[in-house]
Amino acid sequence: MIEDEKKLLKDIEQAALNIDVHLGGKRVWEEFSTNITKRRAVERELEIIGEATSNLLKINPCIPVSSARKIVNLRNRVIHAYDAVDETIIWKVIVKDIPILLSEVQQMLNME
Secondary structure (H helix, E strand, O other): OOHHHHHHHHHHHHHHHHHHHHOOOOOOHHHHHHOHHHHHHHHHHHHHHHHHHHHHHHHOOOOOOOOHHHHHHHHHHHHHOHHHOOHHHHHHHHHHHHHHHHHHHHHHHHOO
16 A cells, blocks of 8 residues: 555544544434534544545545445535535435544555
8 A cells, every 4th residue: 555545444434433522422313403603613633524525536536435436426526515415414424424434544554
């Protein structure tokens, strides 16, 4: 793994971990859906994850991230179509997809 890949994987890992920080270590829909600060903070972390994933794909299109294209597409939607972001989709990503992504990234980093 080249150094640029490692840096991007660490950026993804940190942003994924930061999501839990923003949520106070709890995944409670009501708290997320009614707190604009938490929603915006999580969206920012998803933007970082998406940008890092996009750059990672440019370096290594075969990187084993199962939802890489979806991650980049979500980032584009959050940034460019911010008024069409569905918070239930963001919540699904937080609950279902981020743990998988974090596991994949940490496995790659541990292979170093």
